[in-house]
Amino acid sequence: MAQKRNVDDASFGDRPAKKPRSEVDEDFQPGSPHPDDHALIPRAATINLSALTRRLAYEKKDRNKPAAESVEQPAPGPSTTARPATIRIKKATKTDLVAHLFDKSDFSFMELKPDHASRPLWINPEDQTIILEGFSPIAEQAQDFLVAISEPVSRPAFMHEYKITTYSLYAAVSVGLETDDIISVLNRLSKIPVPEKIVQFIRECTVSYGKLKLVLKHNKYYVESTHPEVLQTLLKDPMVASARVVTDGTGQITTGPGGLLMTKPVQGLLANVSPQKSQTPLIGATTPMPGNTAGSIPAAKSTNQQADADLFTSVVGVDGDEVEEDDENVHSFEILDQKIDELKKRCIELDYPMLEEYDFRNDTINPNLDIDLKPITVIRPYQEKSLSKMFGNGRARSGIIVLPCGAGKTLVGITAACTIKKSCLVLCTSGVSVLQWRQQFLQWSNIHESKICVFTADQKEKFAGDAGIVVSTYSMVANTGNRSHESKKMMEFLTSREWGFVLLDEVHVVPAAMFRRVITTIKAHSKLGLTATLVREDDKIEDLNYMIGPKLYEANWMDLAAKGHIATVQCAEVWCPMSPEFYKEYLKEKSRDKMLLWCMNPNKFQSCQFLIDYHEQRGDKIIVFSDNVFALKAYARKLGKPFICGDTGQVERVRILQNFQHNPLTNTIFLSKVGDTSIDLPEATCLIQISSHFGSRRQEAQRLGRILRAKRRNDEGFNAFFYSLVSKDTQEMYYSTKRQQFLIDQGYSFKVITRLEGMERMPGLVFQTKSEQIELLGMILNATDDDRMLGSDVARGEGDLAGTVTSNSYRAPVIRTSGTLQNLSGGQHMSYIEKNKSQNKVLAANAKGMDRNKLFLNRDKESKARKKEAQKAA
């Protein structure tokens, strides 16, 4: 449901968007035509739809159903036998003037319940789509339920779209929902009786779910079930049989179905203990648990609402009841560690997904970790809600929690670790994230410093005592290449023990193969994946379902913004016309150079300058993002702003970021994609994007995330701003639309600005004359291939600001300096040189005063000499 508006000025009034005509189909409710339809459709025609003709129109689509069965009301005439479909369709079109307009989406034959107006949702019987009225008084409770049983597809302000899938039902069962409860709550909320097809789908999907468990015991994995027939069925599958460990008489391990199943109950953690109800709060030891726990709903006003509330609470809420295992009936078989991942996938294919739950409170084998949240730490309601999905039945379920950027996933992970209180391994995407996680653990919990250690290229520490926390990166653990002696020892330390809990940060970015290696080498009782954007352009996201577990919770971005937990953002796409000279070249150039042309378009330059100026005057702190490093440097130099990209040293990065945070004169910084994630700058209130990675929805969301944590978010009327500058009539427009899709689905609307009022009159506007513009074009066209390839920081293996660069490991990268550019590009032109003085250097000089340390001078000299040599060689 795109919400793109067309606005011709830069003002951000809160005018409601006129609903595009294309949305009529989706929102169409029988008996309530779209207001715009009046001119088109005679009102009487809409009202006079007879049940029969509606039904007939539907039968046209429902080819699988026997014709006779699908007729509810007999056609007029002597015979009640169903007529041939063709005749019926013809009749439907004749009687009903509008049915043909809706074609497959005409569900008007489905009778509404008499009190449908007070029920918030509608279900499409064909594709399991659910439409929720976001404005309904019980929308919030309905959302809680829908998030538990279906996938949110799109959640703009008024109409939300969800989809029930096999995975979402798997997730629903894993958080403890039962088939009949799902159907009954759905029926209660639905404007129409739940279609039989949907009921059947839910039953079929859930019948086999929850029957198998994956249990880790004494460092060995077992598949466990109270249904021996399920295990037997499973073992008939060759893949499952090949994963099973069978010991022959001599104690040798073989694989295969292996005859009879073990009927003895496994003395495992899940099987051998009868859970006791704990008197202590479940989530986080020192966190107060308000009565209104996850999924429970605010006091209902009427009896009816109360009844609804009770139903919701019983289905969605945390009841704290713990599942009693019937020890006598537990059957199991052992499986090979290296086949674990393949087996999990196969089980999902066979419709028997395995639940992974960890009864940590009754695990007496693994030593406890002394960790609690600090008394001052108070988790927010949505953080608690997400955790309640994980710990709802007193055990730790493995799965994924999805929270918007800046909503505090770190604290969610830390609280989970404080709840489980066993050894914990945290895996993140970069070295600096590792340090941040460690620091956050020390900030929010009472963990002793000696109990939390890091494993990175630079540091290889072990924790003291039996239990502790290790923070590392995916690549450190998944690395299969040659390891140093220390690394090998550290890996032995990691692989030789059972981990109570593995925390997986930014799960959406980790390549599947790397994930697989991590999961097969590390033995863990429970796993929690954290992410803000469960989207990938390569459709590999489903793999996470079996590698980690189902999605346990997904927060609604708009809700969190409305409650002040993240900032409210105004998004706009600024269309910048290409200058004629640039466009002429654009039409000629190879695709690689086209990108450079749309990034460096002089009109985009000017728009960027104007917006920076406008927002600096408003008191905003601005981050300008450019994926293309060539453009990044050119913009930053021309506009006199500091920049950070892959080859910016750690000391310089810190200096620039500190200036941005504390220096009232540094209000704008330029960042390459190294700043997409893991950057916590609550001062930033405005983002301008000048170039981006094609159509990546994830990058767009991650970038927006940089301003969602704005410190001033709770100031009255505060808005953060996100501008995406797009060169008109270029391919960039296509990518931009694609990129925005994720955010639009979260409810953001992008306004289109085609003209920035007052820009032409701005004093000191860059590239105002033709000759300047042509000079700029010359610089681009004359740039060496090497310079153009500066485009991506990823090429240099740097994924985020944290990057892989640390103060110890930073080495000057290949020489790509402004010198080369200037020489080749007309940069020697006087005015260009003047303006091009790097603000980075100014900040550096200010920081050090003129009194420069000798050591640095020597290093600089050396690096200059190296650069010269490299230039000569080139």
Ligand SMILES: Nc1ncnc2c1ncn2[C@@H]1O[C@H](COP(=O)(O)OP(=O)(O)OP(=O)(O)O)[C@@H](O)[C@H]1O
């Ligand atoms: N319950 C809380 N109380 C106080 N501050 C909190 C709480 N939860 C999160 N924060 C703060 O919110 C900010 C964002 O948290 P965090 O960095 O964990 O977000 P994130 O979800 O990991 O974001 P991203 O996906 O962008 O990395 C941090 O400054 C953190 O200290």
